[in-house]
Amino acid sequence: MSYDYLIVGAGYAGAVLAERLASQRGARCLVIDRRDHIGGNSHDHYDAAGVLLHTYGPHYFRTNSDRIREYLSQFTEWHAVEYKILSWTNGRYWQFPINLNTFEQIIGRPSTSEEMEATLAEWRVPIAEPKNSEEVIISQVGTKLYEMFFKNYTRKQWRRDPQELDASVCGRIPVRINRDDRYLSEKFQALPKEGYTAMFRRILAHPNIEVRLKTDYREARQQISYRHLIYTGPIDEYFDHCYGPLPYRSLRFEPETLQQEYFQPAMQVNYPNDHDFTRIVELKHATGQKLPVTTIVREYPEDFGPGREPYYPIPAPDARALYQRYADRAAAEKGVSFVGRLATYRYYNMDQVVGMALAEFDRLASLPSS
Structure with a gap:
């Protein structure tokens, strides 16, 4: 098979670029992902109790960009929400961020x-x-x-x-001297009304887009022809860790379904000084689901290693210096776009990744061969 674009990763960067290239340029796009689902870390699902959960930890969508909001609004309606969290320390709940x-x-x-x-x-x-x-x-x-x-x-x-x-x-965390106790400050704060996965299905629904899951990109590159590669995976992996592996933090999630309507007084409670987990998330507070049961998720940070997902690039000078060696090599790579969190080794919010993908589409669309 021959494609205009081979797109590695079915998260925001890959999905948005596939949709734009297919719908605006008539390009044939193959999107592959080694996971068994679309949506990247924004994937959500209903558990056995019927509670909508964010599979890879809470994803609180927000943006100040009209362009990004209007783009995504083609594929979803929104459930407006102001994200509220608390912090548990010294034996009580505290309003957080500090206000x-x-x-x-x-x-x-x-x-x-x-x-x-x-x-x-x-x-x-x-x-x-x-x-x-x-x-x-x-x-x-x-x-x-x-x-x-x-x-x-x-x-x-x-x-x-x-x-x-x-x-x-x-x-990143605001300190306010007023009574604004929202976790985030952006003017638009909402969740996709039917969930992130439903939104991604619509983004990827164009007839010029083919999606293959549980597919390794190294094997796919051997089997198909394409004009341009869009890579959204870990940049060090692309270059076979030739300078050594970039450091990441990973996470472990422990869900628990409880026979009560709510467990805690807010969507998220941070535990800075108690327990091994960092937070307990009860997404029902944000989604507005009406159920007699609830599911909470305890989140445990872990070292990154085999079999674990790379969630957070380490924002430290030594990690940044190692990434720069890979970035310099990526800049010399012909016919490849490196887009997204893992490919640029930066902790971007969801709207920032969408913005990056739209900007890369603009660049690709301006090229004579596009």
Whole structure:
């Protein structure tokens, strides 16, 4: 068989590029994935109790981009939701991310934004240019709150001290001096109304797109002809780990179905200082499903190794330096596009991967041979 594009990976990067190339350029696309499902890590499914679960951990879609929202809206309706989480430490639930409500819990009485700002100014450690995750948090809220909510959670998640990790790791989490207790700040926050997997089915439904699951791309490359390769897998794997394996963190999920409507007061509860798991997710709070039972999922960070999925690139200087060697080699590769989280070794949100795929489509469409 002959195709215009061989696309490795049926997640956002691969699916969006396949759809755009097929629908806008009339290209024949073969999308392959070694897993037995589409959707990449955004895949969702109904468990035996009928509860909709995100197979690979919670995926909270949000974006500030009208282009990305409008693009995906061709393939799904939306269930609007404001993602709310709590943190469990010192034997109680705390509002999180840190906001005025959290501050009032700490001081034990009503307060104001002005008092919170003045108090944080006293607690902060003055660091003009934070260079790592510890410095970015203590420069925002001081040592006490850093140790309550961030220090041990980060150690569990990454198996590295926050001092060893880029400032961006903890810098992703907002600190607010108002009562906005949403986990995320983007203007559009929602879940696909019928789930992510249903949305991906529609994205990949074009007649010019063929999907093959449980398929290894090395074997596929031997068996078919194509003009251009779009690769969304781990970049070090593409180059046979010639410079050594890139470091990742993996995860283990332990679901439990309970004969009660809800287990916890929020969609997600973080456990920075208790237990081996980092969080318990109860997705029913976000999806709005009406069921007499619930399923919770405990999430355990693990070392990456054989048989485990690479979830999180390690955001640290040594990992970034190793990736750069692979990136330089990828830049010289002819007829190949490296797109997505694993292929660029960056922790991107879902909307950012969609945006990257749309940008790569624009680039490919501008080439004379496209």
